[in-house]
Amino acid sequence: MVLGSDLKRRNVGAVAAAAVLVLAAALTACSDDNGGGSSASPTPTVEQSTATAPADPAAARQEIKQNWEKFFDPAVSAQDKQAVLENGEQMAPVLQGFNGDQRGQQVKADVEKIEFTSPTEANVTYTLLLQGATALPNASGTAVEQNGTWKVSAKTLCALVQLSGNGSGSPVPGC
Template sequence: MAARGTAFAAALLLLLAPALAACSDDEGGGGNESPPTPTVEQTERTEPAEQSPAATAPADVGAAETEIKQNWQKFFDPATSMEDKQTVLENGDRMAPVLQAFSGDERGGQVQAKVSKVDFTSPTEANVTYDLTLKGATALPDASGTAVEQDGTWKVSAKTLCALVQLSGNGSPIPGC
């Protein structure tokens, strides 16, 4: 907090110094010269005023979107092994207990997902809209989740899995969420 106050005082001094210097006339005569006008230096911005599409999406949007759709389908496919699901889940090794709880639930083992929309929020994160089906019937239309790029692979985010586990109505907190 003190540093902020010091910075403010320094900025104020820089702005007022030319005006104060103009008011103190060494000759005591109040000359006709107008005081110098303070100038504002433009500093180079480190962030663009408006984010470019490259800043809010991966370099190859098409490939990333395809990978997200494939990996979400793989993650929610009942035929996919637990080990394979871990490879497309954010922090898959650490999230194994949560994944086990989700897949161990009778309904969790029967759900599938179809991604309908991917909106990139950064080069490594995306909001995902998907339909969750249970035995082929849509159980949760237009569900929202997130995908993250981790170690070069687009994965289902841990928070998406945790939200689904909470929806299952288990009630007991799962370690990792």
């Protein structure tokens, strides 16, 4: 038993030492500031975490919040809503159905949380208000960056149309 325990400790120590050596080699390769060579250096793990967000996350969050609130504002025209909806032209019939529903004409959204899942996609947590009263708290949707604009995803609209009962359990055309 003691011999086996000693071997396990050595293996853990060897793995930890190897991990430190690999990490040190990666950091040394990435910290070379001489600008020489045209081959790409490996990117350290710390920098890879930023790959899940756009270049300017604060500006993207602001645009997402603004466009979601525009999309769910009854005072905004269907054409303006279409401009902030993913594949807006193709989704026009679905949007028209959503806006044509009495409840769709009375909803607003309060964006509460935005989490980026990639440089061009984000999960959005929001509360849907119907005539100022909370109708759907902590709702989940997605935003996508399309042609330089952050938009409400088509799948979010389709899910809301299905939820509203307009789909009658059958697939909504366009979704």
